[in-house]
Amino acid sequence: MGKKESAVAFLDxxxxxISGVLWDYLLIFLLVGTGVYYTVRLKFVQVRYFGLGIKKLFGSFSFHGGKQEGGLTSFQALATAIAAQVGTGNIAGAATAIAxxxxxxxxxxxxxxxxxxxxxxxxxVIAQKTKRELHGKVVGGPAFYIQEAIKGNLGKFLAGFFSIAIILALGFAGNMVQANSIGAAFNSAFGVNPILVGVACALIAGFIFIGGIQRIASVTEKVVPIMALFYVIGCLAILVMCGGGAVAEAFREIFVSAFAPQSAAGGALGVTVQQAIHYGVARGLFSNEAGMGSTPHAHATAKVNHPADQGVIxxxxxxxxxxxILTMTALVIVATGAYKMDLTGAALSQAAFNSQFGDLGMIFIAICMLFFAFTTIIGWYYFGETNVRRLFGEKAIRVYALLVVGFxxxxxxxxxxxxWHLSDMLNGLMVLPNLVGLLASSAIIIKLSKEFDKKQRDLRN
Incomplete structure (x- = not known):
């Protein structure tokens, strides 16, 4: 091993x-704790307004939302957020958690x-409340609400730290990881040279980036519903092939081994309840990005009557x-019995699909990887762009776009x-200032939610 390789290995x-300490211990408690806190303070808002959120989702659903003066439509903002949330982790993340x-x-x-x-x-809610117009664009996100909630040098430092972390974590390192997943999947399924796949992805991504948030939203509002439906239908087909008994047994395995792994197949792997909790919570939070500070950038751009209107959606x-999405992947892995193999990550998901689809399973996963990873690249690019605009101004956007295309x-x-490891670590680091800003903003979030509650009561009466 040369000096260069030794240095990289040392840094790795x-x-x-650092990533292990963040994701294995600190962030699990901080993220879940923040969720419990807001669940209690907002009186189980996710239960009370779940139906309203679904209603608003389908009420604003459109494949051609068009330009919304002063921001995006509520559905476009959600589609852009989901584009980032639903990535390769939805195929590999559930498999890693189960393995x-x-x-x-x-x-x-x-x-x-x-x-x-x-x-x-x-x-x-707080991203909506603290959004502003910057260089002619409607923007918002953690860097803005951190400085609103925490005054002085500390607020400036935390906001700056978050901005730099998300640019590096998602815009650069994260998008390299997503692009690599596409290249590897197409090489395995079709034998296509990953470089050719990379050139195609880079060119299409660059075209979308140049169009700004309006073009990004126009793409995500069309692609996200189609890719989700395609994947769910594929998973349902496998579950039908497995039969109702296998699906029922999969649910039994999930519930029994959550509390008594030794009473289920998980016991054969030496899995403990602590491990089940740890890997389930960690991979779940990493996938849905709740509390990470990424998706608020998209939700801030929606043009709504009240901040909580976007909160419920x-x-x-x-x-x-x-x-x-993640549950579908999990059910396929457990119902097919693939989880008993000595595999993990995307390889485990691949084995589960191949068990029923044969060679078509690899093609199916490759297509899903393309959709999931590419839409994540688009969403993550935009989250980084917002922070580049905030730190360096409008002129830096083209440079940033070219760099992302290169990565x-x-x-x-x-x-x-x-x-890959650097991306995980930076993802973890950007959570810390976001949660500080989010908790520091609790008074205004609760106040806005009470206003929304009153508004909904008045509408019912």
């Missing part, structure tokens, strides 16, 4: 150690998502990501473990 070890924590991890993934719905509601994003191209052709 440090990055993995490491047994089928019971999925139950704890549901629990974390339930509380995460109140967290993302709070994020969307933001909750549905977490529901779709975890209770629909997509390089990432698609070359898997660098260090970049």
């Amino acid at each position: 070890g440090i990055v993995q150690a 490491s924590g047994g089928p019971g991890a999925i139950f704890w993934m549901w629990v974390s998502a339930f509380f995460g719905m109140s967290t993302i509601y709070a994020e969307a 933001a909750m549905i994003g977490v529901f779709i990501d975890t209770f629909v 997509v191209l390089v990432g698609s052709a070359q898997e660098v473990d260090f970049v």
Whole structure:
């Protein structure tokens, strides 16, 4: 091993150690704790307004929302948020949780998502309240509400730290990871050179980036519903092929091994309740991004009558990501019995689909990887763009777009473990200032929610 390789290996070890502390201990408690806090303070808002959120989702649904003066439509904002939330983690994340924590991890993934719905509601509400026009564009997100809630140098530092972390985590490192997933999937399924896939992805991504948020929203509002429906139909087809008995047994495995792994198949893997909780919560939070500070950038751009109008629809994003997409992946893995194989991540999901679809399983996963990862690239690019605009001004946007296109191209052709680990660590670091800002904003979030409650009571009366 040369000096360069040794230095990278040394840095990789440090990055993995920091990431381990963040995701294995600190963030699980902070994210779930924040979700529990807002669930209690907002009187189980995710239950009270779930129906309203669904109603608003379908009421604003459109494949051609067009230009909305002063921002996006509520559905466009949600579609952009879901584009980022539903990524390769929905195929690999559930598999990793099951492989490491047994089928019971999925139950704890549901629990974390339930509380995460109140967290993302709070994020969307305060992002709406603190949004502003910057260089002619409607923008908002954690960097803005952190400075509103925390005055002075501390607020400036935390906001700046968040902005830099999200640009590096999502715009650069994260998009390399997503592009690599597309390249690898198409190479396995079709034998296509990953470089060619990367060139195609980079060119299409660049065209979308140049059009700004309006073009990004125009793409996501069309692609996100189609990709979600395509994946769900594929999963349902496998579950039908497995039969009702296998599906019922899958649910039994999930619930039993959540509390007593030794009484279920998870016991054979030496899985404990603590492991089931840990991996379920960690992978669930990483996938649905509740509390991470990413999706508020999209929700801030929606033009709504009251901040909580977007808050209730933001909750549905977490529901779709975890209770629909991730759950479908989990049921396929458990119902087919693939989780008993010595596999993890995307390879485990691949094996589950191949068990019923044969060679078509690999093609199905490759197509889903393309949709999931590419829409995530678009969403993550925009989240980074908002913070580039805030820190460096409008002139820096083109440079940022070119850099992201470059990272997509390089990432698609070359898997660098260090970049994957760096992305995980930076994702974790950006959560910390976001949660500080979110909790510091609790008084205004609760006040706005009470206003919304009164408004809804008046409408009913």
